[in-house]
Amino acid sequence: MAGDKQMALKPQDLLVALKVCVNDNKEFLLATLGQELQMAVSAVHGSIRRCEQAQLLSRASGSIRAVRPYVAEFVIHGARFAFPGMQGPMSRGTPTAIAGPSLRQHFDLSNAVLSVWPDALGDTYGPSLTPLHHTAAAASRLDEKLFDVLTLLDALRIGAARERELAKTMLLERLG
Numbered sequence: 573m574a575g576d577k578q579m580a581l582k583p584q585d586l587l588v589a590l591k592v593c594v595n596d597n598k599e600f601l602l603a604t605l606g607q608e609l610q611m612a613v614s615a616v617h618g619s620i621r622r623c624e625q626a627q628l629l630s631r632a633s634g635s636i637r638a639v640r641p642y643v644a645e646f647v648i649h650g651a652r653f654a655f656p657g658m659q660g661p662m663s664r665g666t667p668t669a670i671a672g673p674s675l676r677q678h679f680d681l682s683n684a685v686l687s688v689w690p691d692a693l694g695d696t697y698g699p700s701l702t703p704l705h706h707t708a709a710a711a712s713r714l715d716e717k718l719f720d721v722l723t724l725l726d727a728l729r730i731g732a733a734r735e736r737e738l739a740k741t742m743l744l745e746r747l748g
């Protein structure tokens with residue numbers, strides 16, 4: 573049809589899909605997702621609609637569920653290209669990428685300059701990395717699993733080859 577537009581995922585859509593995916597045993601209402609992700613209910617609704625079109629989420633069973641293999645495939649193979657990591661000036665913030673909860677034990681961080689999401693409540697100073705969505709730091713404080721996958725995604729977005737390979741393996745374990 574003339575006038576139809578190509579649907580495009582937004583970074584907030586992936587945030588919603590990851591939240592649902594890592595909490596797959598939880599029944600989510602739009603209002604709950606909005607509150608936990610610090611997003612407007614209308615924004616969450618739009619994200620779910622786009623994620624359904626992209627086959628990342630499904631409401632076929634009546635509740636919002638992640639299509640885990642597709643979420644994992646998109647995160648591993650597409651997210652870093654669709655939502656590239658943008659590094660900025662030094663900032664106070666929440667450590668991410670190799671300084672995240674899963675990767676930090678695999679690297680010597682004693683002399684490392686750690687990337688951070690700009691965040692007034694953060695406890696680390698380093699080069700800023702624009703998070704997937706501006707509410708990522710606040711949402712991550714409420715959900716350890718979400719924080720973990722977002723930091724692993726950041727390692728895919730900005731990491732060196734070894735960091736990306738390790739992050740990929742860990743993401744497949746958590747999302748697959």
